[in-house]
Amino acid sequence: MTFQMKFCGAAGTVTGSCYWIRLDDCQFLVDCGMFQGAKTIKELNYNKFPFDPAQIDFMLLTHAHTDHAGLIPKLVKHGFSGPIYTTSGTRDLLTYMLPDSAHIQEMEVDRLNRRNRQRGRAEVEPIYTGEDADASLELIHPVEYESWLDLGVVKARFWNAGHILGAASIELEVQDGGEGARMLFSGDIGPDHKAFHPDPEAPSGVDYLITETTYGGRFRKDLPMEERQELLAKEINDAMHQGGALVIPAFAVERTQELLLDIAALLRSGAIPHVPVFLDSPLAIKVTSVFTAHAHSLEDMDGGNPFAHSSFHFTETTEESKAIARFSGNVIIIAASGMCDAGRIRHHLKNHLWRPQSTLLLVGYQAEGTLGRLLEQGAKRIKIQGEDVEVRARIRTIDTYSGHADHDGLMEWIDERLPVRRSIFLSHGSSASLQAMYEALVDKGIPAEQIIVPKLDDDFDLSDGKALPQLTRVIRRIDPECVEKPDWHNDLASLTLDLRKQLEGAHSDKQRAKLLARLRTLLDQFNES
Ligand SMILES: [Zn+2]
Incomplete structure (x- = not known):
């Protein structure tokens, strides 16, 4: 048996x-x-x-x-x-x-x-x-x-x-x-x-x-909808006061629709200013249509489509997505993936993380080893698609959307x-x-x-x-x-970033040569042992 x-x-x-x-x-x-x-x-x-x-x-x-x-x-x-x-x-x-x-x-x-x-x-x-x-x-x-x-x-x-x-x-x-x-x-x-x-x-x-x-x-406190929306309003208003963009990495499924639901409600009530809100994820846009199609079996759908608002722009094509970078002032950008490891969010991170007036708002669980987790932990420099990016934007987290x-x-x-x-x-x-x-x-x-x-x-x-x-x-x-430890790839990435920072911050080429020579000696010793 x-x-x-x-x-x-x-x-x-x-x-x-x-x-x-x-x-x-x-x-x-x-x-x-x-x-x-x-x-x-x-x-x-x-x-x-x-x-x-x-x-x-x-x-x-x-x-x-x-x-x-x-x-x-x-x-x-x-x-x-x-x-x-x-x-x-x-x-x-x-x-x-x-x-x-x-x-x-x-x-x-x-x-x-x-x-x-x-x-x-x-x-x-x-x-x-x-x-x-x-x-x-x-x-x-x-x-x-x-x-x-x-x-x-x-x-x-x-x-x-x-x-x-x-x-x-x-x-x-x-x-x-x-x-x-x-x-x-x-x-x-x-x-x-x-x-x-x-x-x-x-x-x-x-x-x-x-x-x-x-x-x-x-x-975590499971907040009723009004309190959850108040918290989000505060984050949005704080970010807008900085004069820059609010970038929100969001899972295409569910988290995006929760955000759209709340942002639309806040826009309607006047709790946040009328700024452009971009949903920059073809998948999230399609998934939002699945929610609308299942409206009859869902709660909070207000009899149909709560995701429609004149401030919302759903950007499907690459051209539309690229055009978002032209907005310099207050703007809200929602993009996938939720843990920053793939998708269009990476372009927005490259475009905004180095700007002190921008805000990154993490609204989801960030698994160990992901870029989102590094940012959540306060990494000062990160690598996106092979490029080093200094993190100067405000990094904020709200965990009420779990x-x-x-x-x-x-x-x-x-x-x-x-x-x-x-x-x-x-x-x-x-x-x-x-x-x-x-x-x-x-x-x-x-x-x-x-x-x-x-x-x-x-x-x-x-x-x-x-x-x-x-x-x-x-x-x-x-x-x-x-299974869950950061592995040597993570260690190598962090060492490479630190090394580059040291080299760039060194006073002279002579100092740089000295540091590299020492590392070379260590490496040779390691090979011999
Ligand atoms: Zn799940």
Whole structure:
């Protein structure tokens, strides 16, 4: 009797969410997300899956975020041809997000291969292409919230997770030939008072709960809409007083629409001046149209399109995007990506970070190893597309826009799911968040042996429902300790920046030659040892 679950991602880290479940005559995935962050972990996207995609019967998808859905086209490229079950909201978002992701993969590889050719290295293939993305979309079967989907030995039911449009927690009834088991995958859980969505819901009394811990150990006030808008108004007004631009990196999905909703309300009420607001992201513009199309199932939509305002300019073409740089005074620019690692935001950062009158407003979670995280931590110099940029702009952060429940919100959500009969698996969090959630659950009186914090690639045998899940012989792709640390690429980038700064700041060429000679000696000594 086989009943196994492998954590192929989002273990000890927040990205790459993917669970592989095997029964006697059936195997399936819950999510198939992309790894993001430092190079070591991103390389996993290029490596083989730890399973054979052609052998996977079907897939269940919690939501459209890249770290949950971003490797679906790779799955299809390598032979998966089964159905993908998800909500219609998620499907409509993926219609734009997967081709966009494919485009990013193709562009990144083009750039990399140009460098590889110059350095005489072998060329690499993109993780997947637009064709793979299109083929993936063909496999999607939309499902309704709260109604059972019969997949033979597995039954699945999707619950509103209150996280982004279409997001779900997934409940499963698994027939393993023995007693069977009920499982609940949290997906990502939204906060209470979230714009557009009701508070998250799910059943209780499952055997296995697999829950995210993104905000474990971190506390945030979930503000009602008016207070959230007041905070944003203050940031906008402060930025405008500096006389420059307000640049907001924003995820194309959900965060952008929340910002548009609030900025439109503030413009209408006169709480902020009528300045041009650019939404400079073709993907975010398309996603905004998905929100309008789903207006009937969303809250706060004021009967249709709250994203329309005469100050809003949606810039789709490259020419329109470039023209934004000509605005010198007060302007608000919203662009993707939310962690500053890709997309048009990079051009705006290059154009504004060095200007003391400009403001960068971070409104989302910045993962370790991303450019956004460096800026959040106060980096004085950064590298964008090979260019050094001095950071003189004001860097501001507001965390009221999270799509994630904070520590208390997660604990409350877990509490409503109790009792969990067998095990609680903690996933999708940094080591600090995982530890904080683990401790909080033990404090709550849940026996420590019932709580499992899997490492990347851990594989559990769940076939004996009475015993604790057993870790089976695990084949690891990378050392789990390296999953969330900044790697040597980050260290090298920071050393290079410091070295350049020292050299530029030196009084004379003689001093510069001395510094370089010392480094050369160190390097030679290192080679000899
Ligand atoms: Zn998410």
